[in-house]
Amino acid sequence: MADRTIEREIRVEAAPEVVYEVISSPEHLREWWPDDADLDPVAGATGTVSFGEKPDGKVVALTVVEADPPRRFAFRWDYPEGETATEANSLLVTFDLVAAGTGTVLRFAETGFDEASEAQYRDHINGWNYFLPRLVPYVDRLVSAP
Template identity: 60%
Template structure:
């Protein structure tokens, strides 16, 4: 089904333990993805990511709920749902990061699903899918560049 999911695979020159920290903790998330992050990497934790200056009323604050936190293998959250409403399959997107040890680094398998589950008109589904796809194409390479900087070199 078109526009159902976004899937990416990237190789990162850092261990799954390091990559897990980079994708699940606010201090590291801010280095490659949002301008601000407020979340705990604990299943059920509710938080947010902010794009733009958090002091600016025009900043885009996006609520999220951590669904799975299994270090250093998997981190998943639901996001893009109305604030104050519990995240569910019919009102949010599911983002999953699977981390697989590979040749001294990590193979990151990324997916975002749920575009067809919102009850939206096809043109909105297509536009949102395209927007998110372009966003992840911008941010995931930043993750791949940032994580290796945390690895100590002899």
């Protein structure tokens, strides 16, 4: 099952600087993706994202691998607790931002599913299909707030 990648492209009506904050800052991430986020959006930093209510929720470790505002934010995640994220034990998520007129084109990709089960791959497809569309209306509310 090599070369399984999840890719999406979304147009967001906000400047790349705004979109970058929404995809990298815990206070913004919580509004469209995880239920909780604890991370410092700088390369090399480790943190977590949480889904669901404690104590039954799922806490997932992540490591920021690239933070290049306002162009790119990337992290490795979903690796075993207590281990360091590597290409062999984690998934890589990248957000590339390209200015497009008054807005931004966000190019999303998640890679690293070569050794993953079909169930995990499908779970991530379903997850991103649910969460990524929530980003646009959140940014719309953010930029239109007085």
